[in-house]
Amino acid sequence: MSEQNTKVAEPRPDATADHSAPRANPVQNFLRGPAGRNVGLVIALALLFVVGAATSGDRFLNPENMLTILRYASIIGVVSVGVTFVITAGGIDLSVGSVLGLTSVVASLTSVQLAATQSSWILMVIVALAVGAFAGLVNGLVVAYGNVVSFIATLAMLVGARGLAELISGRSTQIVTNRDFSQIMRSDVLGIPILVWIFVIVAVAGWFLLNRTTFGRRTIAIGGNLEAARLAGIKVKRHQVYLYVLAGLTAGIGGVMMLGRTTAGTSTHGLLLELEVIAAVVVGGTLLIGGRGTIMGTVLGVLIFSTLVNVFTQNNLDTSIQALVRGLILVVAVLLQQRFANRGKTRRAKAKPVKV
Amino acid sequence: MFEEDQPKPLLEVRGITKQFAGVQALKGVDLQVLPGEVHCVMGQNGAGKSTLIKTLSGVHQPDGGEIRWEGEPISIPSPTAALDLGIATMYQELDVVDGLSVAENIFLGHERASGGVLHVKKTNAIARNLLKRLGHGSLSPSTEVGTLSAANKQIVSMARALSRDIKLIIMDEPSAILDSGEVANLFRVVRELTAQGIAVVYISHRLEEIRQIGDRISVIKDGRSTASGLSVTDTPKAELIRRMTGRDVENVFPEGQPVASDAPVVLEVDNLELDGHFENVSFTVRAGEIVGFAGLVGSKRSEILETIYGARKSSSGKVSVNGKLLKPGSIPAAVNAGIGLSPEERKSQGLILDEPIFKNVTLSSFERFARAGSLNERAERDAAREQIAALELRPADPDRPARTLSGGNQQKILLARWLVHGTSVLLLDEPTRGVDVGARAEIYALIRRLATAGTAIIVVSSEIEEVLGLADNVLVIDDGRVLTHTKASDLDEHGVLDLVMKGSAA
Numbered sequence: 001m002s003e004q005n006t007k008v009a010e011p012r013p014d015a016t017a018d019h020s021a022p023r024a025n026p027v028q029n030f031l032r033g034p035a036g037r038n039v040g041l042v043i044a045l046a047l048l049f050v051v052g053a054a055t056s057g058d059r060f061l062n063p064e065n066m067l068t069i070l071r072y073a074s075i076i077g078v079v080s081v082g083v084t085f086v087i088t089a090g091g092i093d094l095s096v097g098s099v100l101g102l103t104s105v106v107a108s109l110t111s112v113q114l115a116a117t118q119s120s121w122i123l124m125v126i127v128a129l130a131v132g133a134f135a136g137l138v139n140g141l142v143v144a145y146g147n148v149v150s151f152i153a154t155l156a157m158l159v160g161a162r163g164l165a166e167l168i169s170g171r172s173t174q175i176v177t178n179r180d181f182s183q184i185m186r187s188d189v190l191g192i193p194i195l196v197w198i199f200v201i202v203a204v205a206g207w208f209l210l211n212r213t214t215f216g217r218r219t220i221a222i223g224g225n226l227e228a229a230r231l232a233g234i235k236v237k238r239h240q241v242y243l244y245v246l247a248g249l250t251a252g253i254g255g256v257m258m259l260g261r262t263t264a265g266t267s268t269h270g271l272l273l274e275l276e277v278i279a280a281v282v283v284g285g286t287l288l289i290g291g292r293g294t295i296m297g298t299v300l301g302v303l304i305f306s307t308l309v310n311v312f313t314q315n316n317l318d319t320s321i322q323a324l325v326r327g328l329i330l331v332v333a334v335l336l337q338q339r340f341a342n343r344g345k346t347r348r349a350k351a352k353p354v355k356v
Numbered sequence: 357m358f359e360e361d362q363p364k365p366l367l368e369v370r371g372i373t374k375q376f377a378g379v380q381a382l383k384g385v386d387l388q389v390l391p392g393e394v395h396c397v398m399g400q401n402g403a404g405k406s407t408l409i410k411t412l413s414g415v416h417q418p419d420g421g422e423i424r425w426e427g428e429p430i431s432i433p434s435p436t437a438a439l440d441l442g443i444a445t446m447y448q449e450l451d452v453v454d455g456l457s458v459a460e461n462i463f464l465g466h467e468r469a470s471g472g473v474l475h476v477k478k479t480n481a482i483a484r485n486l487l488k489r490l491g492h493g494s495l496s497p498s499t500e501v502g503t504l505s506a507a508n509k510q511i512v513s514m515a516r517a518l519s520r521d522i523k524l525i526i527m528d529e530p531s532a533i534l535d536s537g538e539v540a541n542l543f544r545v546v547r548e549l550t551a552q553g554i555a556v557v558y559i560s561h562r563l564e565e566i567r568q569i570g571d572r573i574s575v576i577k578d579g580r581s582t583a584s585g586l587s588v589t590d591t592p593k594a595e596l597i598r599r600m601t602g603r604d605v606e607n608v609f610p611e612g613q614p615v616a617s618d619a620p621v622v623l624e625v626d627n628l629e630l631d632g633h634f635e636n637v638s639f640t641v642r643a644g645e646i647v648g649f650a651g652l653v654g655s656k657r658s659e660i661l662e663t664i665y666g667a668r669k670s671s672s673g674k675v676s677v678n679g680k681l682l683k684p685g686s687i688p689a690a691v692n693a694g695i696g697l698s699p700e701e702r703k704s705q706g707l708i709l710d711e712p713i714f715k716n717v718t719l720s721s722f723e724r725f726a727r728a729g730s731l732n733e734r735a736e737r738d739a740a741r742e743q744i745a746a747l748e749l750r751p752a753d754p755d756r757p758a759r760t761l762s763g764g765n766q767q768k769i770l771l772a773r774w775l776v777h778g779t780s781v782l783l784l785d786e787p788t789r790g791v792d793v794g795a796r797a798e799i800y801a802l803i804r805r806l807a808t809a810g811t812a813i814i815v816v817s818s819e820i821e822e823v824l825g826l827a828d829n830v831l832v833i834d835d836g837r838v839l840t841h842t843k844a845s846d847l848d849e850h851g852v853l854d855l856v857m858k859g860s861a862a
Contacts, residue, residue: 208730212730212731213726213729213730213731214722214723214726214729214731215729217715217722217731220708220711221708221711221715221719224708224709224710224711225704225705225707225708225709227704227705228699228704228705228706228707228708228719229708229719230667230687231665231667231687231697231699231705231706232691232719232720232773233687233688233690233691233692233720234688234719234720235688291708291710292710
């Protein structure tokens with residue numbers, strides 16, 4: 001600092017105040033950090049495995065059953081990755097389940113399947129992705145430029161997309177007749193089903209996108225402080241549109257996977273999926289108010305719920321009890337999350353008077 | 357200790373201390389408030405005024421010292437306990453509920469009801485009486501509070517205090533959100549209160565105001581009382597300033613060299629207008645020049661700044677940077693052309709508080725640190741470290757969350773952001789709000805250094821002194837009009853106020 005420019009050379013209370021900011025012990029810091037939160041989830045998952053092994057033994061702990069869990073997790077997982085982005089940016093997408101159903105219906109229309117048979121099965125995939133992305137685009141435009149709260153905008157899409165899917169399909173189940181498509185979707189790579197691979201690829205890509213790219217940085221910035229992001233020159237509205245397109249796209253991928261798994265397209269595919277997705281994302285540690293998102297957490301959240309379902313099914317427990325336990329897990333997870341958020345807030349409140 | 361004819365003090369605070377996370381916020385504060393007096397508490401930002409208020413209103417517990425209420429030693433464990441004693445606090449951020457009516461707000465938390473059913477008529481009648489006592493009988497109890505002005509919301513807040521049996525009201529910079537007419541009205545209300553025997557602790561750092569309304573003054577500096585119970589009329593202004601700052605204010609501002617007359621014009625604003633806010637704003641800023649906007653709160657200074665930046669879309673007029681015309685209403689266009697804004701509300705508009713310093717620093721230019729959209733965090737950290745060193749930002753750890761920094765250092769993050777981006781025009785809105793006095797001098801020096809390096813700078817501040825001390829040229833603005841555009845050395849605080857008063861009268 002050029003001393004000749006200023007006559008004041010007092011010690012800065014400002015600067016000294018900061019050195020004393022809390023630096024808790026490393027273990028505490030680690031547990032509070034992103035990795036630490038994931039450790040908590042891994043422990044929860046491990047506990048579920050212990051329960052599964054204890055109650056069902058080898059029926060639970062065998063490679064085939066592990067793949068069942070993963071296969072079950074794959075579709076929810078893919079969609080959850082997309083929704084993680086929307087929630088990280090401070091929004092919500094309730095429409096993913098309906099959109100998934102719609103994409104499965106449109107992609108399995110007789111005309112589409114016919115065209116796919118004449119060209120390539122990829123056409124069905126492209127159609128599904130395009131429909132999903134388009135639905136997301138509508139969501140995004142209504143939220144960003146129509147200034148409609150994301151909850152309402154996507155609630156409208158939830159209702160509307162389901163209705164459209166019913167109209168198009170005439171509420172009938174459309175069997176997938178394209179053999180190439182069915183075969184590919186049922187194939188294994190290195191002994192692992194293609195559906196699981198898709199989940200892995202989407203999760204890895206999502207992790208990279210959120211943590212290592214400008215796109216992810218913008219997403220977190222918008223969720224953390226929308227006004228600051230806008231004033232820093234980030235094109236906030238455009239980015240919001242991209243986020244919903246991304247969520248729609250993952251719903252489209254989910255639609256393709258659903259077509260592959262059930263070999264049929266129907267308007268009831270993905271019913272109430274949005275609830276499972278949001279539950280998984282929230283349990284994973286992504287803040288509903290935005291500003292913090294974790295793909296790793298989302299993946300673990302999805303695995304926890306799918307393992308839970310598996311353990312319950314293995315023990316022939318009623319689905320109603322399943323639902324009850326899921327609800328409990330969700331509440332406990334959010335309570336824990338709030339404790340984290342509150343800790344941040346008290347830190348803020350305590351720090352404030354010093355500086356004001 | 358005090359003279360015999362003095363009444364018994366209502367509140368006595370002796371040597372209270374308070375520490376937060378290793379920072380000593382209060383190091384020994386004394387305060388003695390008499391019934392029915394207006395006792396002003398002064399101090400720079402960061403002096404500990406807010407901590408003191410929160411201690412008296414039961415939000416914080418002091419670590420040491422003594423509080424006596426009507427002669428009895430007490431502790432105030434919670435805000436409810438404070439209210440029960442008879443201490444009400446009016447915070448700067450008014451705690452009214454916009455969706456409820458005036459009367460409902462007044463009786464919030466102690467509703468007049470039987471069996472859970474509200475007595476609407478009775479409530480409204482009592483509310484009307486309370487408002488009348490405050491000289492605001494014209495305010496209807498059934499009006500929704502959200503439709504009221506900030507000044508009237510304050511009245512509602514005061515009526516709420518009156519609705520309980522209150523002996524002391526603490527007002528935290530109540531004039532900060534008011535214009536001059538409303539301040540006069542506030543003073544009338546304060547006198548109403550004291551006439552009824554209620555004591556008022558009035559927090560402010562505006563000397564002029566305190567001379568008008570206060571009976572006695574206490575001054576806090578760096579968490580310590582430097583004056584307690586001085587008489588307003590007998591204490592010269594210069595002494596108060598010394599007690600507040602510990603030095604003469606004039607020394608704080610760095611000296612600038614005169615801007616070369618052949619320095620290129622960087623920013624040109626031509627007939628800029630925003631409907632309903634301001635019109636006919638024209639001026640230029642040369643490389644190396646600091647232009648200040650002086651004016652009162654509500655003069656639309658910030659709006660002009662935001663319109664230049666594209667955060668608001670001008671209804672007519674032109675803004676150009678280095679001869680290139682800007683697209684109106686587009687922040688990205690302004691940023692690309694080389695304008696940077698450090699917004700008025702640093703925390704809510706400037707920073708992503710939970711993100712580390714380095715991500716806040718690169719926020720406007722992280723595309724530069726990316727290849728094919730993939731970010732190179734190491735390069736970001738290096739760039740941030742460079743700025744941390746250049747600006748003496750503390751702590752010098754690029755991974756520290758922005759939230760944990762002091763106001764002055766948060767301001768430096770915003771400066772660093774635009775330095776990394778490489779801006780030729782810096783718009784600084786209230787660059788020292790919430791920055792304590794030692795760090796202020798540092799920020800001033802920094803701003804001057806940036807100008808010397810060739811940046812064109814506009815500074816907006818509600819502290820006229822700051823504008824005059826820092827800027828080369830000043831625009832005096834009132835109600836969206838530029839009253840005058842002249843050298844800072846030609847003006848003083850009184851001159852500016854004179855101009856503004858005349859401007860409002862015209």
